[in-house]
Amino acid sequence: MVSNCGKSLVLALALLPLSAFGQEKQAPIAGAPGCGDDTVKFEVKTAAEPNDTAPGPGRALVYFIEDDSNFESFPKPTTRAGVDGVWVGATHGNSYLAFSVDPGVHHLCASWQFGVILGKGHQTSAAHFTAEAGGVYYFKVTNTFIHGENSAITRISLSPLDSDEGQLLASKYRQSESQAKLVYKKTE
Numbered sequence: 001m002v003s004n005c006g007k008s009l010v011l012a013l014a015l016l017p018l019s020a021f022g023q024e025k026q027a028p029i030a031g032a033p034g035c036g037d038d039t040v041k042f043e044v045k046t047a048a049e050p051n052d053t054a055p056g057p058g059r060a061l062v063y064f065i066e067d068d069s070n071f072e073s074f075p076k077p078t079t080r081a082g083v084d085g086v087w088v089g090a091t092h093g094n095s096y097l098a099f100s101v102d103p104g105v106h107h108l109c110a111s112w113q114f115g116v117i118l119g120k121g122h123q124t125s126a127a128h129f130t131a132e133a134g135g136v137y138y139f140k141v142t143n144t145f146i147h148g149e150n151s152a153i154t155r156i157s158l159s160p161l162d163s164d165e166g167q168l169l170a171s172k173y174r175q176s177e178s179q180a181k182l183v184y185k186k187t188e
Contacts, residue, residue, distance in 0.1 A: 016174025020157070032126045034109030036080070036087035041113050043181040044078055044092040045173035053098040053175075060131035063098050063138045064110070065169050066091035066176075070144045077143050079156070083108035089178040093140070096169075096177045104135045110141040110158040125158035 033079040055061035071077070077090045081099070084107055089097045111124040129137055138161040146153045161169065 032082075032109050032111070032124050034084060034107035034126050034128070035082040035111055035124065036085060036109070038111075039150055040080075040087050040180050042078060042080060042087070042090035042178040044090050044095075044176050044178045045091075046095050047177050048174075050175045051098075051177075055100045055134065055136070058133045059100040059102060060096060060133060060135040060137060061090065061095055061100055061106070062106075062108075062135070063166055063170055064089075064091065064108075064141065065096040065138065065173065066141045066143065066165065067095060067169065068094050068143050070142065070146065072147060077156075078113040079141050079143065080109075080111045081141075082111065083107070084131055087180070091176040091178070094173045095176040097171050097178065101131050103131050105130050108139060108158060110139075112143075112156060123154075123156060125156045125159065127158045129160065136163060136166075138163060138170070140166075140169065158167045 053061060053063075066079050068076045076093045078090050080087050080090045081097050082088065083099070083101060088099045090113065091097050105128060107128045109124065109126050109128065125141070127139065129139075131137065140159055140161050142157045142159070143152060144155045144157075151155070
């Protein structure tokens with residue numbers, strides 16, 4: 001039988017790596033108006049069957065499609081999707097996320113949840129678009145990691161897709177289901 005003091009010590013030792021990890025400073029996402037709070041992290045799964053992705057009345061539908069075909073490393077990055085300064089979900093691996101927006105101008109952001117350890121490069125990408133009620137918009141997030149003999153190329157890009165190309169790419173991938181699970185506090 002372990003005393004309460006022993007239980008507290010075991011719990012404290014178990015949580016120590018998490019608290020140290022949570023204190024790791026993240027680079028700020030300055031200048032990307034679509035991004036959300038950098039301390040919000042997601043747990044991502046993919047659905048066996050796609051969910052209904054119809055936009056609500058008077059709204060537009062946005063597909064955020066992650067393509068990791070040029071990511072030559074493991075694990076693949078988890079990529080958060082932001083709209084107008086709020087994270088709306090995340091993707092992982094070759095998958096997509098669909099969400100509704102109101103008509104008007106919107107700022108999108110794609111950001112790796114955690115940085116790729118090796119190599120340097122952009123970990124955030126942004127775009128904007130004007131949504132019309134009933135419209136469907138497709139954006140491709142391309143994650144790249146190519147390791148050469150003496151260097152690595154690491155980058156993320158976010159670009160609009162033609163609707164036919166968007167439908168084709170989304171049909172090849174599974175739909176992501178994400179929940180904000182991990183929230184780390186920044187330390188000053």
